Amino acid sequence: MNLTYLYNDGEFWHFMNNETFEQLSADAKAIGDNAKWLLDQAECIVTLWNGQPIAVTPPNFVELEIIETDPGLKGDTAGTGGKPATLSTGAVVKVPLFVQIGEVIKVDTRSGEYVSRVK
Structure with a gap:
């Protein structure tokens, strides 16, 4: 699912669906080493399992x-x-x-x- 990266609050990385405006939070395990590539308003691919982010892929x-x-x-x-x-x-x-x-x-x-x- 394509979501827009919003911000990091120190514990979670927050993303928003641009169509529904629903926000999701990903933890450090889902982000992995990709935190260093996340920019505000960047569109990322977020993989969900039971509605929760399990992996985040930044733009190429x-x-x-x-x-x-x-x-x-x-x-x-x-x-x-x-x-x-x-x-x-x-x-x-x-x-x-x-x-x-x-x-x-x-x-x-x-x-x-x-x-x-x-x-």
Whole structure:
């Protein structure tokens, strides 16, 4: 079932059905490692069992801001290597050396890999 992610209250993640406006709450077990990919108003696939969420799948791609990373090297555009970057949700992904703090990047949530910079 496609539901819109609303917010996390510290214990539960809350979702809403956009057609009925019914709200459902998922616990940490249903969210698993996907909490780092959940953005407000993102449409997620929520698997229900007896009306309760048992699994939450975030969108395949999300756009997140880099809040912490090492400075890149001037002139490095291809970047055979990479560096870790902390994103606005707390997720850490490996990014090319030219990517800087404050930039927004596209990440594949299925693999946790950097895809591209967002213009």
